[in-house]
Amino acid sequence: MIPPGPSPSASLEESRRALGWPALGLDVVRRFPLPAAAAPALAASAPWLPEAAASLARTVPRPPTVAPFVDAPFYRVPGSIRSVCYCPAMPASGDGAPGGAVVAIKGLEPGLPDFERLLGDLRRPGFTPHAIAEHLVFEERKIPGCLGLAEALREAERAAAAQERHLRHYGELARLPLPLVVHRHAEETTSRVRDGLRTILSADAFALAETLLAGALGVYIYHYPAAPIRAREIDALLAGLGFRERLLALLREGCDPGATIEGWVRLFVRLLYLGFLPGTLASLRTGLCCQPQNACLDGGFVDLDSLAAPAELADEAAILGSLQLGFDALLRSVRSLVTGSDEPDRAGAEEVRVDLHGIARHVWALIDAAVESEARPGLILDPTVRRWLAVPRRFDDLAALLRPRAARPSTFDAESRDFHAFGRALIRSARP
Numbered sequence: 001m002i003p004p005g006p007s008p009s010a011s012l013e014e015s016r017r018a019l020g021w022p023a024l025g026l027d028v029v030r031r032f033p034l035p036a037a038a039a040p041a042l043a044a045s046a047p048w049l050p051e052a053a054a055s056l057a058r059t060v061p062r063p064p065t066v067a068p069f070v071d072a073p074f075y076r077v078p079g080s081i082r083s084v085c086y087c088p089a090m091p092a093s094g095d096g097a098p099g100g101a102v103v104a105i106k107g108l109e110p111g112l113p114d115f116e117r118l119l120g121d122l123r124r125p126g127f128t129p130h131a132i133a134e135h136l137v138f139e140e141r142k143i144p145g146c147l148g149l150a151e152a153l154r155e156a157e158r159a160a161a162a163q164e165r166h167l168r169h170y171g172e173l174a175r176l177p178l179p180l181v182v183h184r185h186a187e188e189t190t191s192r193v194r195d196g197l198r199t200i201l202s203a204d205a206f207a208l209a210e211t212l213l214a215g216a217l218g219v220y221i222y223h224y225p226a227a228p229i230r231a232r233e234i235d236a237l238l239a240g241l242g243f244r245e246r247l248l249a250l251l252r253e254g255c256d257p258g259a260t261i262e263g264w265v266r267l268f269v270r271l272l273y274l275g276f277l278p279g280t281l282a283s284l285r286t287g288l289c290c291q292p293q294n295a296c297l298d299g300g301f302v303d304l305d306s307l308a309a310p311a312e313l314a315d316e317a318a319i320l321g322s323l324q325l326g327f328d329a330l331l332r333s334v335r336s337l338v339t340g341s342d343e344p345d346r347a348g349a350e351e352v353r354v355d356l357h358g359i360a361r362h363v364w365a366l367i368d369a370a371v372e373s374e375a376r377p378g379l380i381l382d383p384t385v386r387r388w389l390a391v392p393r394r395f396d397d398l399a400a401l402l403r404p405r406a407a408r409p410s411t412f413d414a415e416s417r418d419f420h421a422f423g424r425a426l427i428r429s430a431r432p
Contacts, residue, residue, distance in 0.1 A: 012052045012086060012103075015073055016061040023059035024111050026183035026219055030153065031057055032160055034180075038173050042223075046101040048088045049223055053180045056103065056221050060183065061086075066109050066118040066145075079233060081118060082106050082147055087227070102227060103180070104302075107147030107219040110189045118145045119196045133197075137205045139285040143212050144200075146193055152182050152218030155305040158276075159222065162307060165274040169376045175267060175300025177222035185217035193217065226298035231336040235292060243339055250337075255297060261334050262366060263299015264290065268330055269370035271307070272389075273379040278326035279306035280313060288329040292341065295333035310382045317404040319384045327363075334359050 010018065034042060034050060042049055063069065068078040073090045076083070089100030109115055122133035122144045133144040142148065156179035166174040190213055197209050234255075238246050250257055268290060271278055278301075279288030287293060289301040296302060310319050335341060339355055371389055381389070392398040410416070 010073075010088075011048070012055045012061070012088075015086075015088075019061075019071055019074075021064065022062045024062040024108065025059055026111075026185060028057055029149065029182045029184050029218070030156070031181050032156065032179040034178075035164065035167055035173075037167055038178075041172065045225065046223065049101070049103070052086065052088075052103055053221075053223075056105070057181045060105060060108065060219065060221070062111060063108070064112070065114055066112050067114075077229070077233060079236070081122075081145060082109060083228075084108060085228070101223060101225050103221060103223055104177070104228060105219065105221050107152060107185075107217065110146050110185055110193050110217055115145065115192070116196055119200050123200050133200055134202065134205045137201065137209050137212075141208075141212065141286070143193065143209060143217070144197065147218050147220060148212055149182075149184055149216040149218035151305060152220040155179075155303065156182050156220055156222070158307040159304045162271065162274060162276060162304060166270065169274065169379055170270065173225070174270065175225055175263065175296070175298055177224055177302055177304060180221045180223060183219040183221070185219065190217055224296075224302065225300070226296070228300075228302055229297045230302075231292040231295045231297070231333045234297060235336040235341055238340060241340070246338075246340060257337055260297055260299050260337060261363070264295055264301075264330060264333060265363060265366040266370050266374060267299065267301060268326070269367060269374050272381060272385050273374060273376065275309050275382070276307045277310060277313075277319070277322045277385075279329065280308045280322040281318060281325060282308075284325065288326060290326060290333060291329040292333045292336040295330075297337075310384060315404070316384050319382070320388055320401070320404055323385065323388045331356075331360060331363060334363055 016023065034053065061074070063071070063074060063076070063084055066081065068076050068080075073087050075085055075087070075090070077085070083104050083106045085102040085104050087100060087102045109118055119133070122136070123131050126132040126135045128135050128139060130138060136142045136144045142151070155177075159177045159179045162176055163173055163178055166172070166176070194210065194213055197213075198206055201209060234250075238249055241249060247257065268278060278290045283306040286306070287303065288306045289295075289304050294301055294303040308322070313319050313322065332341070335356070338359065367389070368391075387401065390397070392401055
């Protein structure tokens with residue numbers, strides 16, 4: 001039974017006090033003003049947002065636990081180990097759909113009373129040979145259970161830039177995070193994290209984690225226009241269902257999979273028009289905004305630290321590789337929603353996947369349509385992005401796409417050939 005919470009008309013501060021939660025004092029690093037051009041839309045969809053943003057710039061509510069919970073108007077979704085949502089439209093009883101916009105508070109966990117419980121849970125085996133905590137350190141360069149300040153600032157600044165361009169060219173906010181404030185945790189919190197990590201990490205992992213901790217710990221707070229339920233969470237909730245049962249379950253809950261996919265593709269293409277790649281090859285281990293863990297049911301994306309401009313990449317080959325990585329991530333999100341990432345009636349049958357072919361063709365068709373529908377005056381696609389989007393109907397077009405990714409001779413090939421005779425002599429001299 002979920003205990004009743006404060007009245008939906010209560011302010012964020014009144015809700016915190018009614019729940020008996022303490023306030024967590026943090027250092028403000030950067031505030032992001034609400035865009036004036038979006039004021040009428042925000043006044044209609046989230047009239048409580050200016051008060052909440054001002055309150056969260058002063059102090060932040062401290063939930064009692066790192067575990068999933070529902071304490072209206074706050075909740076934490078299972079699997080969201082770094083994020084808590086504030087939803088004023090949530091029924092005071094905690095029952096029913098917590099509809100409407102939310103404020104997400106990301107990175108609070110090191111300041112919560114049972115943070116060590118989270119660290120202990122991260123010792124479980126992960127989907128790589130590492131335990132989860134060591135995977136985060138070695139593969140993602142992240143502090144287990146925490147948000148680094150540099151990561152928080154990058155994510156907030158990328159989101160702010162994307163929203164500013166989207167508002168200017170499309171006349172509305174995108175279904176993306178709208179940053180409000182970035183805080184810094186106190187040094188004693190960092191010391192607590194350091195002590196906790198020392199108990200769960202190997203010596204090499206801890207040495208690397210210490211270098212990450214040197215940059216301080218952050219808290220990133222943003223507005224999102226709906227409950228940020230991700231494709232991965234839908235996949236987990238509907239695990240074990242076949243295709244028909246899965247679609248029926250989605251439809252029963254009022255979800256329109258077609259509208260969700262169209263929203264993802266539209267946003268994917270708009271980001272390209274606005275000068276952003278959804279991710280780069282640097283995101284190969286850390287994740288992209290359009291992957292199942294970040295693509296949301298309302299058709300939006302979160303975790304925008306993967307965004308990058310084509311000009312930030314080294315060359316055309318890196319841009320093409322990043323575009324393909326983004327497209328593959330988008331396909332995985334569509335598959336997670338529609339058929340599930342591990343569809344039971346396809347288990348062990350990867351040889352002929354007509355279903356995956358159909359998903360890819362459908363998404364490409366939507367992309368082609370969106371390239372036309374989402375064009376706006378003043379927006380010009382990067383030349384490499386435009387070439388990647390075009391269908392290579394002639395062999396010359398295909399060769400132009402493949403050439404930047406083709407292996408090139410090494411600068412040292414000639415010197416290596418000259419070394420071969422001496423190398424053979426080395427082999428003879430090394431015989432046992």
